[in-house]
Every structure is written in C-alpha cells, then in structure tokens.
Amino acid sequence: MEEVLAYESPRLLADKLSHYCPGCHHGTVHKLVAQCLEELNLGQNTICVGSIGCSVFIYNYLLLDAVEAPHGRAPAVATGVKRSRPDKFVFTYQGDGDLASIGLAEIMHAANRGEKISVVFVNNTVYGMTGGQMAPTTMIGQQTTTCPGGRCAEREGQPMKMAEIMAGLGGVTYSARVAVNNIKNFKKAKKALKKVFEIQMAGKGFGFIEFLASCPTNWRMTSPAANKRLTEEMIPYFPLGVYKDLEGDA
C-alpha cells in the first residue's frame, strides 16, 4: 500500500528537543506560529522579537531572524524594528509576567499607537522560568510561591484580562483569546492567529492574541490535571472569543 503523508512538521520549526516541561503549551503555540507563518509564506520576511522567561527560547525553535528584548519591552523593540523596516513582518512573543506586569506600559502604548505588529501573548497565570511566582493573571485563590495562601483580591488585586483591555484601545484592529487545550480550540486558535498575521500583512494596525496555556510544573499538577484546570477554571474567568475585530466577522 502506498504511504500518504498526512502531516508534516512546519519547516520553520527547528528539529530539536524541546526544553519545555511536559504538558506546557508553549511548544504547541510555537508550532502554530510556525504553521501560520509558513502557510502565509512569511518565513523569509519575518523578524521575531523575543522576550523574557520560558518563552525567551522561541528563537531556538523557530528558524527566523530574531532579536531579544529586555523584560516587558518587546512591544517597544518591535516598534523600533517595524518603524525602521515597515516592509518586514514583525511579531512579539510574550508571557504574562512580561506583558501584563513589567511591560504593561509598552504593550498598551504600542497597541494604542496602532503599531503594525502582531503580539502573541501566552497566559499561564504564573511566572514560569523564575519558579512559580504570582503573575498579574494569577487567579483568585491560586497558590504561588509569592501568594502561598492563594491570590486574594483585596491584597493583590484582580487577575488582568488582557484581551479585553487590548480591545478597548483605539489602535487595536483585532484582539482575541484562544486556547489549545483540545482539538476544537486548537483549530479556532489557528484561525485567529492567522487572522492576526493577515491584519499586519494588510497594514491594518495592531493585532493581539492571548493564548491560555498550562504550566503543570508551577501549578504542581500532572499534565492532564493542568489541562483540566485550564478547561474548568481558567476559561470561565478568561472567556475565549474575539473581543475586537475591525475587519468584520467577529
């Protein structure tokens, strides 16, 4: 019987062992980014802006020209890249500590200016690489190494809903929240990510996509339990969906 190739790894994805923990969603999101870039034929023209934390190694996995930004500053670095090379496709890849805490000013102002860049935001409600400390997105009651009694709204405030915050800014063309916890959501996520990239290709302003992701290691959970938590606890608080789409079909 003739063999038919049903699935191929994207060529933009490096053929190497992943350093991410079992059950972490970064690898899946990396693959989606690679797939979308490849399907849109963007690989040769893309400049990736890396950030800090677990996702800093994105440049080891995606075969793209890349620059590393200081903690939280990726949207400012991407602004400098895109303003000097408007002919290039530019995206940042940032975690929740990076984007929603130390880099909140940079993301909000780049978004508000309508910089023609794409932002891939991975929200796993915890600081991963530094060992599981509280993030701006840590959920009420969630225990971390710096809120051992569980996040308390009175003491630490409410988890930040970045997809909704972005949707409220004038320069943003598209903002969505997606997850890759099951096949159905994975497919929706890919569609939304492609949309974000297409918006930049059309020169139509700032595109933002928030991926809900699990961090079994710092959640102190098995991979299946982490996926279950994402489905049953995170999604109800951080609802999936398109929060802004100036291009229609919201």
Added chain:
Amino acid sequence: MSRIFIKGNIAVSKGALDAGCRCYFGYPITPQNDIPEFMSKAMPETGGEFVQAESEVAAANMLLGAAACGIRAMTSSSSPGMSLKQEALSYMAGSELPGVIVNMNRGGPGLGDIGPSQGDYFQSVKGGGHGDYKLLVLAPGTVQEAYDLTFLAFELAFAYRNPVLILGDAIIAQMQEPITPRDPLAVDPFEGGSWRLEGAMDREPRILKSLHLTDGALAGHNLKLQEKYQRAAKECRYEEFLTEDAELIVVAYGSIGRIVKSTIRKLRKEGIKAGLVRPITLFPFPSAILESLAHQGRKFLTIEHNMGQMVEDVRLSICGYAKSDFFAQLPGNLPTPNDFEKPIRDALRS
C-alpha cells in the same frame, strides 16, 4: 558651506540628520527638548521615522529594535531619563547593537535641577547599566564639536557595533554659536549587512541576543567585549592646549574644559604656566597623554562640574607619578573663567 547660528541641541540634531540618521525615538525632558522637537519635523520630512515614546525606557528599546535592523537611529535625554535608558543600553552592548544616545547632563542626584552639571560621568563611562560593558563616550566642548561628534558617534557605533553616548550638558545644550555644517553623508540606509535582521532569506537565521547559558559561553562573550573595548583605545581623542611648557596640567572636559581654556589664556598673560588637556573621548580615556605628562614632572589639577568623578580616572592614568589636585565646581550653576583662577593658582603653589 555657509555658517549657521544654532543651539547645541540643534547642532546634535542636525548632525544626526546630516550623518544619515533615519529613526529618532525620544521623550521630553529639560534641557534637551529641542532635539525631539527638531526631529519630529525633520524625520518625516526626510523619509525617516519619529516616535515620541511613552517613556525613556520605551524610547531606548525602540532604538534597540531599529539598531537590530542596521538602521542609523538615535535617542536623547537628560540625567533622570538616562537612568531609565540604562537597561536597554546594557542589552544593546550585550547584543552588540549600534546606536547613538545623547545625554544633556543636568544636576542630580534624583530630580536635582535643570542647570548644568557633569554628575553623570560615572554613569556614562563605567557602564551605567548592569553587567560588564562600556559605552563609547564623546564629550563636545563647543557647538561645532557637538555637530561634528555626532557624525563620529554614528561611525563608531557601526564600526564597533556598540552604543555610543554623546555626553553634553545644559550649557552645551542651550548655548548658541555659529558653526560650519558639512555636506550630508550618503549612507547605506541598512548598514551591517552581515548581521542585521531582515528575515532569514534562505540562510541560517540571525539571532541578536545577550543571553549565553551554555557552559563558558558568557565568559567567552565578555572576553570578546573586553577585547573590543581595548581595540577602541585607538579612537581616543583629546585637545591639548599650552601643555608644552606647562608646570600645571588642568584636566577638564566638555563645557568646563572650554571655560578653563579661557581661564588659562588669561593667566598666561600673567606668566602663569598652566596648560589644559581636554578629553574629547571619555571612554576610551586619554590615559597615555596624561601618563606621559606625569612622567615629565607636571602637577595636575582636575576640574569638574561635580563632586569628583573623572579625577579618579586621571589619578589612575598618572599612577601616583605626579601631584594631583581636584576642584569641584558645584553643580547647577554656570561658572565663568574667573571662578577657576584661584583653584589654578592654588594648585600651582601647593
């Protein structure tokens, strides 16, 4: 080229424009506001980009991004704003990215005041941000020099793939003088063909980063940077004024160097044998000339618009071979040549 009468801030701005600067990222802070104001008009008019960033932090990181594309780009600020830029400058030095940064030094620490000072010497020449790195530092003493050194700053930034700092002060920034501009340079808008980011283009991806985690990688990288800084020693520049027969060598830079020159000119008429070494590059520091003068038995007096910072580098240069005094011009006010007569006479007598 016909002479034009302009402020130091405008000289730096026009210098950048004529030297091929394509992107400017800044944030308002006194006394350098003429620079972003000039650039907000000049950049779009010449096909470049101007962004008023949300903060000095963001402006410096925008510079980092443009530098990664091999673009001639600049940011400018003044003392408190410079502190905020240090994170990005450390990353730029670590990632070996070229960029030009202007600091029109005002008085500190903290909010201090908006008057002139040289209190940022340590921050400028000793790294400023975290880690083992150096900026190349140019210190103009006249408005003409502010214009000319901006050309040099871009040239050095790309030659060494390192951030270059132009360290002026509130005097240079706000003073108006006639200057002779040059013909604008025709530069490759995307320099650094072998390392700039442009999309992977059927080749191995290029990664501009400062993270080195594998065993020995950071050590090797730091060593490479240090070798670069040693190589940069040949870029050392300074002005010598009446040093040949001088019993006393005054060391002063920037605006203060220029004012001291007037003092020396005046004292020479009384037969007082003082001369001046005015460092133009603060890093690399002109140690060799100071050491050589020390071996010739001269006395030294360092005059700074701060409580004593460059004097440490002067003393390291002369290695205890010569007597070395220091005079602190207190920051925040504008000294005149008369203010330096007594310290020079005292140093000669001591």
